[in-house]
Amino acid sequence: MFFDIFKKKSKKNTWPPNAKYQLRDFVRFRHRGEICCGIIYQARVDEDGNVLYTVQIGGECPILINDYKEENIVDKVN
Numbered sequence: 001m002f003f004d005i006f007k008k009k010s011k012k013n014t015w016p017p018n019a020k021y022q023l024r025d026f027v028r029f030r031h032r033g034e035i036c037c038g039i040i041y042q043a044r045v046d047e048d049g050n051v052l053y054t055v056q057i058g059g060e061c062p063i064l065i066n067d068y069k070e071e072n073i074v075d076k077v078n
Contacts, residue, residue, distance in 0.1 A: 016045045020070055021053065028074040029055065031065065037077060038065070
């Protein structure tokens, strides 16, 4: 019983099934009036059923933009 505490918990796949973009997709979007490129970091669904993304900009010192709506993302970069 004591060793049950130290077992790894399995991670649940929490990615929304109706999301257009997947984890680590390189996308273009508007941020402060400019077109920026970033990587999809996380996704979730809000109360209204909209898919919201967390987008990472930069590499060594990244910036995370939280709750960015799916309809505001321009497109996926190949």
